[in-house]
Each structure stands twice: as structure tokens, then as C-alpha cells.
Amino acid sequence: MIKTVSFRTLGCRLNHSESDSIQYDLNQRGLKTVSCLERADLTIINSCAVTRQAEAKTRGAIAASRRISPDGKIAVIGCGSHFSPDKLMSISGVDLVLGNCEKYKLYEYLPVLESDEKRIFVSSVNECGTFSPIGVVSSGSRTRAFMKIQDGCDYWCSYCIIPFLRGKSRSRKMEECIEEAKLLSDKGFKEIVLTGVNIGTYKSANGANICDLIENLLVLTEIERIRISSIEPDLLSDRLIYLMKTEKRVCRHFHIPLQHSSDEILKSMHRKYCIKDFEELIYNVYREIPEVCIGTDVLVGFPGESEENFVEMYRFLEKLPFSYLHVFRFSPRLGTIASKLKDDVLSNEKKRRSSILRDLGCYKKQSFLNRFLDKTVTVLFEKRIKNKYLIGHT
Known part of the structure; x- marks a missing residue:
């Protein structure tokens, strides 16, 4: 059962804001956040695809997560997931790939992770609606x-x-x-x-x-x-x-x-x-x-x-x-x-x-x-x- 979660966020400030929102939502539902340097049941990588270098950093984040939490699950979300979902799913250790529309409902996909079934959920950005559904409150410890x-x-x-x-x-x-x-x-x-x-x-x-x-x-x-x-x-x-x-x-x-x-x-x-x-x-x-x-x-x-x-x-x-x-x-x-x-x-x-x-x-x-x-x-x-x-x- 997934009880602890860690985040690795790449790219722009918007990605960091969205990671905070998703983290807050998961915390409200009972999951505990730990440092990305600690073992976690689930590591969420909020990816970037603006350049090839950003894609390389996503692959590096996946490798680092596997080393730290070899028995944990890895979910890749964000722009990188939307850009090349199949390529990311082919990387060893990746269990779930969510696009930019699906990432705000990450909690709903936990049963997929716990079933050990590797899945991709990426829909058209035109289906994202007017705005993210999470009532976001930053969960970070910064000022x-x-x-x-x-x-x-x-x-x-x-x-x-x-x-x-x-x-x-x-x-x-x-x-x-x-x-x-x-x-x-x-x-x-x-x-x-x-x-x-x-x-x-x-x-x-x-x-x-x-x-x-x-x-x-x-x-x-x-x-x-x-x-x-x-x-x-x-x-x-x-x-x-x-x-x-x-x-x-x-x-x-x-x-x-x-x-x-x-x-x-x-x-x-x-x-x-x-x-x-x-x-x-x-x-x-x-x-x-x-x-x-x-x-x-x-x-x-x-x-x-x-x-x-x-x-x-x-x-x-x-x-x-x-x-x-x-x-x-x-x-x-x-x-x-x-x-x-x-x-x-x-x-x-x-x-x-x-x-x-x-x-x-x-x-x-x-x-x-x-x-x-x-x-x-x-x-x-x-x-x-x-x-x-x-x-x-x-």
C-alpha cells in the first residue's frame, strides 16, 4: 500500500506550483511526503519537455529515484509525459505516465499503481477544461x-x-x-x-x-x-x-x-x-x-x-x-x-x-x-x- 510519496520537479516555476498543489492534495488524503533523498513508496517526477536537455534531466531523475527507492513506484507526470509518453514508459522503473490533464487527479490512479499494472493516461490538452480542479494551497516549507x-x-x-x-x-x-x-x-x-x-x-x-x-x-x-x-x-x-x-x-x-x-x-x-x-x-x-x-x-x-x-x-x-x-x-x-x-x-x-x-x-x-x-x-x-x-x- 502506498503511504509515502516524494517529488522531483523539473523545469519552470509553474511546474513547482503544480507539484505543490498535487502534494497538498495527496497530504489531505493521508499520504505522507518525504524528501526525494529518502525511500518512498511512490516517487512523482514532474517533467519538462521544453528542450532535449530537459528530457535528459527527466531520465536522470528516473534513474536517481530507482537507486533511492528500488522497491518503490515511479509516476512521471507533466509536459514530458504529454510529449513522449511511450518513450517514458519504456524506461525501466516507470510504472505510471500521466499527461497534463490527468496529473491533477493523481490520487485516483493510485489503485493502478498498487495493481502492478503499468499504464499510460494522456488525453488531448483540449480536454483539460478551464482550469485545474484542485483547490490549491502551497504545501512547501518556504517563505x-x-x-x-x-x-x-x-x-x-x-x-x-x-x-x-x-x-x-x-x-x-x-x-x-x-x-x-x-x-x-x-x-x-x-x-x-x-x-x-x-x-x-x-x-x-x-x-x-x-x-x-x-x-x-x-x-x-x-x-x-x-x-x-x-x-x-x-x-x-x-x-x-x-x-x-x-x-x-x-x-x-x-x-x-x-x-x-x-x-x-x-x-x-x-x-x-x-x-x-x-x-x-x-x-x-x-x-x-x-x-x-x-x-x-x-x-x-x-x-x-x-x-x-x-x-x-x-x-x-x-x-x-x-x-x-x-x-x-x-x-x-x-x-x-x-x-x-x-x-x-x-x-x-x-x-x-x-x-x-x-x-x-x-x-x-x-x-x-x-x-x-x-x-x-x-x-x-x-x-x-x-x-x-x-x-x-x-
Whole structure:
């Protein structure tokens, strides 16, 4: 009988939010959560499929789980399961594969696991409904919690597999978001991170947008800090910038994906902005909120990216006031438009370019951190390392 469960969560903040939700649901039903480093009757791996590297990490997580709990069951859920269920089921040790629609009902599949029958349950993302059915409350022990407000995406960037795996954009009811924020505050959480696939498209049933939601959270809850996860540049409004500038409880932090600095490549990626507009947006945010932390995503090795394109991107990233960079190497995802383009940048060249940009990102991050030397700031501590150091977020 399954009594203990552990989690290994890969990928984005949304995955972490969903793992918290599933964990809470299982705990409410009597299952005990243990560390992924301890033996467990069931290990749940919440997978990612955004890149080939993410798929490799899922395989690594499966192998690690088998070593720690050789007699335990393994269930793989999430985007990786939705992308390649048969491939995952073929891996030794995997007992259950659930897609993005089924993972919220994981408890209902425990009898399948206990019957020793290996099964795959993956339905179309169009059957996922309006929103996840779990009344989620983060079950983590951190001082901040990820709160899912939106799922799916209608942008269809040419390199991205996520719309195939998450479905159309859909938003959570605002009253449900407010209720969860209140519960999180009561549980002792000081900060909530608003998460989703494309949160800038948030639109509640009553027509409320992301700014309306934040304003209501500020008025109707006592949560001390609200942080916004990644938001697309074409959806970052003056109103949202003003909210961050004027409301002390809104963290001075934007993550605004760039992907590339070439207009030609941006067009091939099916992005919704030109580089001039992006640059003006970043400088505008920085002018309005000088202390802001601005991060971005960049994708190297996209089909057609020349050495000249790469050098231009380096110079563009170097001059803009970014605080950190998330660098990814292009890998074709089956079914996407970009997978039909000639992958003409060699693998070693992709590694070289990504390494150069990661070094730049480290420099920018350190430069940003140096701005806080000799300053007193408020920190929410999340964990202690070796009983000596505390780690947290400002």
C-alpha cells in the first residue's frame, strides 16, 4: 500500500506550483511526503519537455529515484509525459505516465499503481477544461509560494512546444486567486509568485486582467509581497510598471523574454515585437524604477543565426541594464514550425555561443548584486546551508 510519496520537479516555476498543489492534495488524503533523498513508496517526477536537455534531466531523475527507492513506484507526470509518453514508459522503473490533464487527479490512479499494472493516461490538452480542479494551497516549507493564475498559451512561437502540451490560454477566477492568497498568508507565507505559462494574458471570468488581480490582492489580502513571474514584452503595460513603481508590496522584479536581437530571427520565431520596441521598453522600465531587477531569456543557435547575428546579440545584451540572463540552446521540438527549418548551427557552436552569453550573464548578475553593497535591505530567508549561511530573496 502506498503511504509515502516524494517529488522531483523539473523545469519552470509553474511546474513547482503544480507539484505543490498535487502534494497538498495527496497530504489531505493521508499520504505522507518525504524528501526525494529518502525511500518512498511512490516517487512523482514532474517533467519538462521544453528542450532535449530537459528530457535528459527527466531520465536522470528516473534513474536517481530507482537507486533511492528500488522497491518503490515511479509516476512521471507533466509536459514530458504529454510529449513522449511511450518513450517514458519504456524506461525501466516507470510504472505510471500521466499527461497534463490527468496529473491533477493523481490520487485516483493510485489503485493502478498498487495493481502492478503499468499504464499510460494522456488525453488531448483540449480536454483539460478551464482550469485545474484542485483547490490549491502551497504545501512547501518556504517563505514564498508559487500561485498558479493561468495556464496554456496562444502565442505559438515557432520554436516552442508548450502550446501543444498545455493547450489554449485559460485563467483562474480572480476570487479563487484571492482566496488562495489569504490561505497562504494564514499559513505563514510572506510572498506569492504569480505563475502561469503566459500570465500577461490573464483574464478572469469577470474580465479582470493581471493589473486588476494584483490591485485586488493588495487590497483584500495581507500577503506582504507579490512577485510577477515571466511576462511577454508586448503585454507589459504602463499600468503594470506604475503598479510596481508605486506599490511597495509589489517586488521590483521583471523577467521579460527577449529570445534574440535580430528582427529577422524574431520574425522567424513568430515573436510579437521588434528589437527597437523591446529596447525602448527596457529603458522605460529602468527609468521609472531604477532599482528594478530585470532578467531575460535568450535562445542561441536558432536556424539562420550567423556569427554576425550572435555578436550583435552579445553587444545588445551587454549594453542593456539586465540583471541576469537565462541562456538556452535551440533544439528542434517535433511538431513545431522551427523543427521544419534547417538546423544549420553546429552543436559545438551552440555550446560555444551559450557559454559566452552565460559568462556575460554571470558578470551582469554580479554587477547587479554589487549595487547592494553597504545597503540594508529586507530579506525573506528560505533555507540555511550547513547551519552557517542563510539564503533568501530581497
